Amino acid sequence: MFVDKAKLFVKAGNGGNGVVAFRREIYVPAGGPSGGNGGNGGNIVIEADNGLRTLMDLKYKQKYVAQSGEDGKKKNMEGAHGEELVLHVPPGTIVRDEESGLVIADLKEHGDKAIVARGGRGGKGNAFFKTATRQAPRFAKAGTSGEERWITLELKLLADVGLIGFPNVGKSTFLSIVTKAKPKIANYHFTTLTPNLGVVQTRFGDSFVMADIPGLIEGAHEGIGLGHEFLRHVERTKLLIHIVDVSGMEGRDPLDDFKKINEELQKYNAVLAGRTQVVVANKMDIPGANENYEIFKEEVEKLGYKVFSMSAATRSGVDEVIDYVCPILKEIEDTQIVSEEDMMPSLDMISQSEDDISISVEEDVYIIESKALDNILYSVDFDDMESLRYFQSVLEKKGVFAKLKEMGIKDGDLVKIYELEFEYYE
Template sequence: MFVDKAIINLKAGKGGNGAVAFRREIYVPAGGPSGGDGGKGGSIIVEVDEGMRTLMDFRYKKHYHAENGEDGKNKNMYGKDAEDLVLKVPPGTLIRDEKTGAVIADLVKGGDKKIIARGGKGGKGNIHFKSSTRQAPNFAIAGEYGDELTVVLELKMIADVGLIGFPNVGKSTILSVVTSANPKVADYHFTTLTPNLGVVKTKYGDSFVLADIPGLIEGAHQGVGLGHEFLRHVERTKLLIHVIDVAALERRNPIEDFNKINEELKLYSPKLADKPQIVAANKTDLPEVDENLKALKINLEKLGIKVFAISAATNKGLEDLFTYVSKKLKEVEEDIKNNEIEEEEKIYQYEKEDKYRFTVHKEDDIFIIEGKFVERLLHSTNFDSMDSLSYFQKVLRKRGVIDELKELGIKDGDTVKIDEFEFEYYD
């Protein structure tokens, strides 16, 4: 089954907790702290596998979790870093943040990879909290949480040339004739429900990848008739062959067909409408096409668009068409190279959430503090230790949490809640 879109949830590994430990060797009666740091949580990496052609692997499995880092140990021993989780995707996979729609990665060719969710850093062991006034700290810091986000995977097929046009104009027949691809061909609408690829080889030894894009209809830019799914695959092509039924078997006007399809391209993305086009006037083997063909050529050649009269059924004109396409493709590729604006050269940055982000609000008479960093701090605190409590309060003040509580009108004796823990506030 061809799957070109998937939504998955990613959760990178949490960092291991720092250890609370002390030296206990027989000849070191006053041994100091020796708790090691926790290991780093595993990240989630997406990498291109050239052997894949679909996002089928992500159709049923929607949640991917990397492993947590190992906790720190005694004798200043660090916890082991967790292994990264590597997800394989086909060439041409675009990754977006579902929440914002921002592009995180555009993976085009084999070997391309990107860290999508970073694992959390390991927490610090108690050895880091020793000072001249705190000789035996009995607290450590918990590991940081890893990134967690939902992403949309979109596959945009990698093809040099795309065949576009209304349903049933002969695109699949052309692909089957000029390449070794075997698309389903029949005389009814939407025979092609997924894009098909084939390699064209001209008599001069040139070759390029040709994609049969499923038939577009009016409203495709709004998603009508699976329009978004189809149009997505046109975006990476360098050149378009616009196939038109010049015999007007569907009782449509060939010139109107051309204008309607181009309007859909423009409404979906102005960049698509600007792609170079060559028109293949198909079904010229049928009677009474001369008038339509003449009118089409007059109208389109005024726009500088080359029109080839062909018949996919009889192979008429196909050799001339694809010899010209090959030549034109080289010119387009040279222009792209000179302008240095290829899509894959862009650098996409995914903005990570501020790890010190928190919120404070009041429900009834309770002040509630929420945020991963305060939860991590809470679970790092030893409430039986004045040193640990002092560190807890110091961090809350430094990060502005106490100021937020005061702005909400907190007073000594009021109840504060973090996670499932409640305690009384005293300044």
């Protein structure tokens, strides 16, 4: 089953907590702090794998959670790091953040990988906080939470040439002739329901990848007839071969069909519509096709397109099309379908934003919100003076007190940090 889109929830592992511990050996009467650091949580990674052709493996399981880091241990032993969770996708997959719609990564080649959720950092044990003036700290630092987000995966096939046209114009037959691909071929519309790939080996020793895109119809740019699912697979192509049934055997006007397909491309993606396009008039073996071809060719060449005549059934004219396309491909640069504006900032930059602190005032209560401070709260013993001093120093370093003063806080005003409430005094 060909699946080219999937939506996943990914949650990186949490960092392990640092611990409070002291040496208690019989021959060490004044044992110092020995609490170890917590381990880092595991990242979630998406990696391109040549062995895959579809996103089917990720379609029916939506939630993926990486392993959390272990808590620190006594005797300065650090907790184990959580294992990375790697999800494999076919090359050509775009990873997009669901909430913002921005692209996290475009995985084109085998082995390309990207971290889509970064694991939390392990917390520090009390041994880390030992100083010359603070010999026995009775506090540790909790690990931070792993990142979590919804992502969408979109597979856009990696092909040099895309075959486009209305249903039943001969695209699959043409692909089967010029490659070793074996698409389903029959004389009815929508025989091809999923894209087919094949490698063209030219008589001059060159090769390129060709994709047979299921037939387009009017309204495809709006998703009618699975239009979006079809159109996304021609976005990476360097060149389009537009096949038209010039015989008119089904009562269709080949020139009208040609214009309608290009209108759909333009409405879906103007950049895609501007790709190099070679027009092939097929079914020339059918009586009456020659007369239609001369009219069709004259009109289409006025629009600036190169037109070939072909009969895929008899293989007449097939080599001429391939011989023309091959050298052109060498001159066209690889397509870039993701612009810098579409890219999401690196996850490192996003992680740093977690340290941002927001302060609001509601009914004379100063409310402080910060993910970093939330993590610290769980590791502070407010009955211990040394632990309390440490928490105050953190607030000072992060500029909380300075910001409160700017906002006009006075002695005796109430400050709330999540579940913690205290009165402010200079």
